[in-house]
Amino acid sequence: MKHIKDDRLRRFVAAVFAKASSSTHEADMIAKRLVDSNLMGHDSHGVVRVTSYIGWLGEGKIRPNMHVKVVAEADGFAILDGQGGYGQVLGGEAMAIAIAKARKTGVALVALKHAHHLGRIGDWAEACAAEGCASIHFVNVVHAGGLVAPWGGRERRMSTNPFCCAMPIEGREPIVLDFATSKVAEGKVQVARNKGIDLPPGCVVDGKGKPSLDPNDLYGPPPGALAPFGDHKGYGLAFFCDLLAGALSGGGCNHDGHPNVGTVHNNMLSIVIDLRRLGDASAIDSEARQFVDWMKKCKPVEAGGEVLAPGEPERRTRADRLARGIPLDDNTIAQMQDAARKVGVATAEIDALVA
Ligand code: NAD
Numbered sequence: 301m302k303h304i305k306d307d308r309l310r311r312f313v314a315a316v317f318a319k320a321s322s323s324t325h326e327a328d329m330i331a332k333r334l335v336d337s338n339l340m341g342h343d344s345h346g347v348v349r350v351t352s353y354i355g356w357l358g359e360g361k362i363r364p365n366m367h368v369k370v371v372a373e374a375d376g377f378a379i380l381d382g383q384g385g386y387g388q389v390l391g392g393e394a395m396a397i398a399i400a401k402a403r404k405t406g407v408a409l410v411a412l413k414h415a416h417h418l419g420r421i422g423d424w425a426e427a428c429a430a431e432g433c434a435s436i437h438f439v440n441v442v443h444a445g446g447l448v449a450p451w452g453g454r455e456r457r458m459s460t461n462p463f464c465c466a467m468p469i470e471g472r473e474p475i476v477l478d479f480a481t482s483k484v485a486e487g488k489v490q491v492a493r494n495k496g497i498d499l500p501p502g503c504v505v506d507g508k509g510k511p512s513l514d515p516n517d518l519y520g521p522p523p524g525a526l527a528p529f530g531d532h533k534g535y536g537l538a539f540f541c542d543l544l545a546g547a548l549s550g551g552g553c554n555h556d557g558h559p560n561v562g563t564v565h566n567n568m569l570s571i572v573i574d575l576r577r578l579g580d581a582s583a584i585d586s587e588a589r590q591f592v593d594w595m596k597k598c599k600p601v602e603a604g605g606e607v608l609a610p611g612e613p614e615r616r617t618r619a620d621r622l623a624r625g626i627p628l629d630d631n632t633i634a635q636m637q638d639a640a641r642k643v644g645v646a647t648a649e650i651d652a653l654v655a
């Protein structure tokens with residue numbers, strides 16, 4: 301494990317994507333979002349993705365320098381097409397449209413289809429919260445083949461379908477709930493595989509339907525499947541992520557009529573609420589504040605423990621990693637350097653990553 305400071309990592313990742321046909325803005329956005337995920341402790345959605353993005357780009361499965369195209373629009377809603385471009389840019393553009401609409405109508409519904417990987421969905425909820433908006437996001441993944449078995453099933457059917465919502469509180473960090481509806485995100489299986497460690501129990505069934513702790517069993521052959529979180533309830537939420545994000549956006553749900561072209565296209569349905577347009581904003585803020593404080597005052601199960609609000613673990617990790625650097629395993633570093641070499645980043649810049 302090496303610890304690399306966030307600004308050095310950001311420079312490296314931006315240099316890779318700038319060499320790989322992205323505009324400076326796009327390269328900077330990709331670098332910012334990936335490194336932010338690492339800072340927040342979600343290494344599964346961080347710079348470990350550089351290699352696969354560069355691979356997909358080479359195969360023509362990501363279209364650089366795309367922007368959202370409005371497919372349909374009215375005061376309170378928009379359907380947007382990401383045209384297979386980088387989610388790190390498209391997600392921000394979609395949220396800017398949603399926030400502007402929410403400012404006018406109080407509530408906006410924005411569906412973004414065909415974005416390449418949108419990364420950590422919390423990024424988009426935090427963008428809304430920074431503008432005083434609460435938000436709810438349902439996301440599915442298409443074109444990657446199924447990954448998650450339905451409750452009671454042992455075959456891949458859905459993706460890890462993330463669900464996210466956030467609530468701003470004046471003068472405090474927002475409350476952000478952001479998770480995959482599989483028991484673990486697929487990226488966490490990749491990270492465990494790179495580190496050569498076991499998964500927690502209940503995350504994966506192997507290709508024969510048997511529970512397994514070995515991250516390699518997800519990939520096979522024969523390929524296994526991820527389990528949904530929360531038994532039938534988590535499965536139900538994942539089900540609705542596919543329905544709402546896939547069907548309403550026009551980007552499609554997972555089913556056998558949907559082609560698996562071997563990449564990650566996210567569809568995201570976002571509901572964005574401008575709290576200042578909902579009547580008494582200070583009463584909303586006061587209730588939220590009291591509720592959070594009430595939760596946090598709860599006595600912990602374990603001596604020395606603490607009850608946290610959603611979003612707090614990420615902020616603590618961020619503060620720690622800003623100070624100490626981002627821990628990266630040797631495999632991930634080597635894979636990123638390889639990707640940089642492939643696109644023609646100068647050797648000195650590649651070496652500078654771990655100098
Ligand atoms: P996770 O299991 O770590 O859960 C994270 C959520 O739980 C956060 O909101 C966190 O604040 C909260 N949390 C964790 N511990 C807590 C505690 N002790 N008290 C209170 N709240 C607590 O997340 P995950 O399922 O591994 O997902 C990781 C990331 O992967 C997310 O950012 C998600 O958006 C992303 N993801 C993206 C895609 C995609 O297709 N783009 C797919 C799957 C996942």
